[in-house]
Amino acid sequence: MATHPVTVRVVGTGLIGASLGIALSRKGFNVTLSDPSPTAARLARDLGAGEVADEAAEVPELVVVAAPPDVAAQVVVESLSRWPDAVVTDVASVKGAIADAVASAGGDLARYVGSHPMAGRERSGAGAARGDLFEGRAWVVVPTAVSRPEAVELVRQVAIAVGSAVSVMGAREHDAAVAVVSHVPQLAASLVAGRLRDVPDPAVALAGQGLRDVTRIAASDPHLWTQILAANATAVREVLTELRTDLDEVIEALNALETGDGRGALEVVNRTVGNGNAGQSRIPGKHGAARTAYATVVVMVPDTPGALGNLLTDMGDAGVNLEDLHLEHGLGQPFGLAEVSVVPGSVERLLQALDERGWRVHD
Missing domain, CATH: 3.40.50.720 (NAD(P)-binding Rossmann-like Domain)
Structure with missing residues (x-):
């Protein structure tokens, strides 16, 4: 340059x-x-x-x-x-x-x-x-x-x-890659979120962090995504066709369990979830490096200004590095659950520091 x-x-x-x-x-x-x-x-x-x-x-x-x-x-x-x-x-x-x-x-x-x-x-x-x-x-x-x-x-x-x-x-390699890692996930999130349109309010009120995680990107711009998906139609269709095959297999297994003739059906369900574990483990970790197995400590955090910042400050004062953070709000409760990921070797030190500073750790 x-x-x-x-x-x-x-x-x-x-x-x-x-x-x-x-x-x-x-x-x-x-x-x-x-x-x-x-x-x-x-x-x-x-x-x-x-x-x-x-x-x-x-x-x-x-x-x-x-x-x-x-x-x-x-x-x-x-x-x-x-x-x-x-x-x-x-x-x-x-x-x-x-x-x-x-x-x-x-x-x-x-x-x-x-x-x-x-x-x-x-x-x-x-x-x-x-x-x-x-x-x-x-x-x-x-x-x-x-x-x-x-x-x-x-x-x-x-x-x-x-x-x-x-x-x-290359262009073709790129388009095939983003179909799998970006474009189909967008469609999947939109399809799952779309199921919520006609669900009764009491059922939607039960939604937890899992649903929020799966549907987060469903809030994306429909006009922009229509253009993106139209431009990459071939690669996206190929991935969706494979996904449909997987869905059909799960549906057949669930039908078999429903009718009582479920021989082999549980294996299909178990394999599907296991394949998800294997695929999810391949997503790059911190700084693009290979994923690291972190320990998770769940801390109750009051829903008040500055509370989460105080938790992170106390972690830093204890010499514990935050590797990842996930915050789940309690339904109808004035607190949230902060899932802090740290290297396993620092868990004991973190728990001691949190206890000394009055934080409540969620079992």
Whole structure:
């Protein structure tokens, strides 16, 4: 990457574009912003994402297209044409369809490098932007077959600059991967949450943390996800077809148990849950490393301002590092259950410190 501050034009100032602008500006990049909505661009500017672009004077070295998936390829082609010396990337979550569209439109694929930061929030728009959105998150760089090495390296270095863990994949490999780890989970969460629409209120009131965990991403933007799923339809369909086979097997097993002819049915149910254990264990752990077996201590935390902060402070004072935290609110109770994950060797020290400081540990 060039030793002087790189000039980056961010096209589209929603959550990803504005967050990237904030992160790059903090790192010393010269960032300019454009958006079809002047108000959105000015809001991103006011949040510290860069300056609103001076269309006449600007000569960017890198253009980052943060437009919706259904128009991203068009904006990439326009950017390649408008700035013939600039490298152009996009941050859409589907890569094959965009690369194909850029090629069909005659875009200069040597200067185009697709990319995908695996970061986001349930909220959208510049108002939800965060400068730390990409820290510790995967960022996939997806070159074309003819992308210039220096163009690939520029995109890679920009992703590294905002704290991402960068990998390089081909477009088809990327789209198949995100179908499994992102797109189908979104659909699964939406399908489970959709079952709640007609459930009686007393039944929904029984919902615990498990349901909240499974359905958290069901709050995502329907319009955006419609575009994403349409662009990656083939890869998503293939995963869903395999999932349907698994569901059919479980349904048949449950039917057998219901009718009393359940020979082999329990094995199917047990194997299904066991396969879930095996798959879940492969999800990377802290800092992207292999998962570590942590011990969990459950502490009752009053639902009052500062209580959770006090717990974490007391843990730090005891010299115990927090590896993970999960908070479950008690139904109708003025407290929550904080599940703090720590290395097993520190459990005894933590329990002693909590007892000395008056915390109630939940058995």
